[in-house]
Amino acid sequence: MVTAAELIQKRGRHTETALTEAEITEHLAAVDGWALQDGKVVKTFAFKNYYQTLAFVNAIAYVIHADDHHPELIITYNRCVAKFDTHSVNGGRGGISENDFISAAKLDAIYRQAAQ
């Protein structure tokens, strides 16, 4: 069984290994509120206002850079939608790797710290 606590201890690293469907299901169970949507691991984070939304985006910059894994972000007044996938897997066609879930768990940990 995979847990969020385990995932946040890991560092994202270059990988060419995609997760299988069964592994994706197992990893989705470990991270709260994330779902597979159009081939990406996606979650909508909710905030009180635009300032809190942007503060979250600034706070996640550190781990995004450290793990070299960059979410697609959709920022609106009180929402931030984050989408992860991994370009280098499936022979460069892209897919889902453990890195997507490491980053998902880290964004959740930061969100828990944020003023909401």
Ligand SMILES: C[C@H](O)[C@H](O)[C@H]1CNC2=NC(N)=NC(=O)C2=N1
């Ligand atoms: C060379 C560099 O590590 C890659 O281009 C990284 C950069 N950021 C990335 N971000 C995301 N979300 N997926 C990737 O596959 C990815 N690849």
